[in-house]
Structure formats: structure tokens, C-alpha cells
Amino acid sequence: MKLLRVGARGAERPAVLDADGRPRDLTGVLGGADIDGRFLSGGGIERVRAALEEGDLPVLDADGLRVGAPVVRPGKVVCIGLNYRDHAAESGADIPAEPVVFMKAPDTVIGPFDEVLIPRRSVKTDYEVELAIVIGKTARYLESREDALRVVAGYTISNDVSEREFQLERGGQWDKGKSCETFNPVGPWLVTADEVPDPQSLGLRLWVNGEPRQDGDTKEMIFGVAEVVRYLSQFMVLEPGDVVNTGTPAGVAMGMPGQPYLRAGDVVELEIDGLGRQRQTLGQA
Structure with missing residues (x-):
């Protein structure tokens, strides 16, 4: 999977690219969480993969939106x-x-x-x-x-x-x-x-x-x-x-x-x- 974060600095939304390269919004799946250490260690990747396979993630209109770093707040x-x-x-x-x-x-x-x-x-x-x-x-x-x-x-x-x-x-x-x-x-x-x-x-x-x-x-x-x-x-x-x-x-x-x-x-x-x-x-x- 390809995970990304889009939006203004400090207000990015987590997303995943589908098979056609379209960003799918992960806000609902993650319940307001972000792509960070807790997400990575707490089964976040598996939850996103399951949601992507179900095919009901909304397409995110990312045209013109800034792309942020794909991981937020690295500890080091x-x-x-x-x-x-x-x-x-x-x-x-x-x-x-x-x-x-x-x-x-x-x-x-x-x-x-x-x-x-x-x-x-x-x-x-x-x-x-x-x-x-x-x-x-x-x-x-x-x-x-x-x-x-x-x-x-x-x-x-x-x-x-x-x-x-x-x-x-x-x-x-x-x-x-x-x-x-x-x-x-x-x-x-x-x-x-x-x-x-x-x-x-x-x-x-x-x-x-x-x-x-x-x-x-x-x-x-x-x-x-x-x-x-x-x-x-x-x-x-x-x-x-x-x-x-x-x-x-x-x-x-x-x-x-x-x-x-x-x-x-x-x-x-x-x-x-x-x-x-x-x-x-x-x-x-």
C-alpha cells in the first residue's frame, strides 16, 4: 500500500492510494487518528488494508492540495x-x-x-x-x-x-x-x-x-x-x-x-x- 497525508500544514488528512492511483480518505477508518507511531504499531496498516479491500473508502478530492510528509511527528x-x-x-x-x-x-x-x-x-x-x-x-x-x-x-x-x-x-x-x-x-x-x-x-x-x-x-x-x-x-x-x-x-x-x-x-x-x-x-x- 501507499499511504500519504494531504492538506495544509498541520491539518493534513490521512489517505491511501487505490489500485487506480486515486487517494482514498482514511479519516473515518482512523477515527481522527493520523499516520504516526501509534498507527504503525497498533495494527493501523492492517485496518487500512482491510478497508481498502472492502472498497467503500471515499475518494478524496486532492486536486491542488499540499502533500505532507507521510508520517507525522517522528520521534527521531x-x-x-x-x-x-x-x-x-x-x-x-x-x-x-x-x-x-x-x-x-x-x-x-x-x-x-x-x-x-x-x-x-x-x-x-x-x-x-x-x-x-x-x-x-x-x-x-x-x-x-x-x-x-x-x-x-x-x-x-x-x-x-x-x-x-x-x-x-x-x-x-x-x-x-x-x-x-x-x-x-x-x-x-x-x-x-x-x-x-x-x-x-x-x-x-x-x-x-x-x-x-x-x-x-x-x-x-x-x-x-x-x-x-x-x-x-x-x-x-x-x-x-x-x-x-x-x-x-x-x-x-x-x-x-x-x-x-x-x-x-x-x-x-x-x-x-x-x-x-x-x-x-x-x-x-
Whole structure:
């Protein structure tokens, strides 16, 4: 299934796409609840699937409506850095022996077509197309990769927007170059795990102003989805609704000749096979 949320910021309505790609309103089925951790851990996906099969969900007139992030209020956004060999190489970094872990502030999460704001005094705002995992069950000290995949509710697209000077040249952790407002467009859909039988076989691409910048495949990950979730559960409790960004392939501005960082007015488009497409216009904070 493809779950989504549409409407003005803070007033989104949960929906599901039917077989013809039409959004069906889930407001009645969910009784005013939203697509969040409680929904994911409390059998929400199963209830929606049953309602969709019954065929009586009303069609939602979504023409002209904003698309929000498909999961509301993630408790945390956990990220894996340098998780593609070609991106590590363009960054001048060694291939990591273990996953490189950092965090993004949860309130960086915005809709897939919302405006991304370049921070004040930024000169190195960058883009990163990434496969994002959405956690569906509490995970702690998982023992196997099979256990890890069982806690995955589904997948979506993330643009892990980054300010490289803040991240790498200002001392301290990466987080301050990753947690600026609007720095994590997510969506358009949460595609349930049963519709992504092999998360390690997904092409992912990104364009800036129509120019191809990134073109990779999740099979090139150093640490795959199952290992990332298993590994993280050894160091933190993953809760339903948490989002895990799994890294980006080569082609970021930082690694390109001339380092063509983003400027106000630029348009970034990104897509992942089977997970949809995003489009953001850059503005100025």
C-alpha cells in the first residue's frame, strides 16, 4: 500500500492510494487518528488494508492540495553517513568499518514538495537523495537481519539536505549542518514493506534545475537496510514512527568540480523506483 497525508500544514488528512492511483480518505477508518507511531504499531496498516479491500473508502478530492510528509511527528530521525562507496570516495573518506551514525532534528521533516530554506550565512547547502526506512515496531538489541526487517513498516524518499560548512568546518558534530529548518523533505508516500520485497534493488536519482546529479542503486550500500536497523538497535531503542535515512550515492555538490551548491530559486527533483518523486524549490531563510 501507499499511504500519504494531504492538506495544509498541520491539518493534513490521512489517505491511501487505490489500485487506480486515486487517494482514498482514511479519516473515518482512523477515527481522527493520523499516520504516526501509534498507527504503525497498533495494527493501523492492517485496518487500512482491510478497508481498502472492502472498497467503500471515499475518494478524496486532492486536486491542488499540499502533500505532507507521510508520517507525522517522528520521534527521531537517525541517519547513516558515507554508506555508498562512491560517495565516501568523493568525500575523501575511508570506507567505514561500521555505520556512521548521526541525528537530524525531527522538526526538519517537511512535505516532499515544500519549500526548502537556505539558512542565513550559508554558502554550502547541498542535497542528498536517500532511501528512508520507517520503523513500525519497537526495536532493541535485535539479533538478526531477519528480526530487523520484521520491524520495518515501510519505505519512503528522503532528501537529507545538508549545509557542508556548518557540518564539516565549524567544529563539533555533524548535526548542526543537518538540522536546519526544512532540511528533510520526506515522501510522497509511505510504501509498506510488503510492496518492497528487495530494498537493496532500488534505483535512486536526483536532478538540480533539470541537470542529472545523482544516479545510484541501493545495492551499492555498504550496510544494507537490515544491517542498519539491526546495528542501530544495539545503541538506541528504535520506536514506531522513527525515520532512518540510509545514506546517499555519489553526485552531491560537495564532490563535484566547482562544487555547485544550491542557491535560492534552484529546483531539486528526486525519485526512487516504486517510491514516487519529490520536487522542491529553494528559498532563503
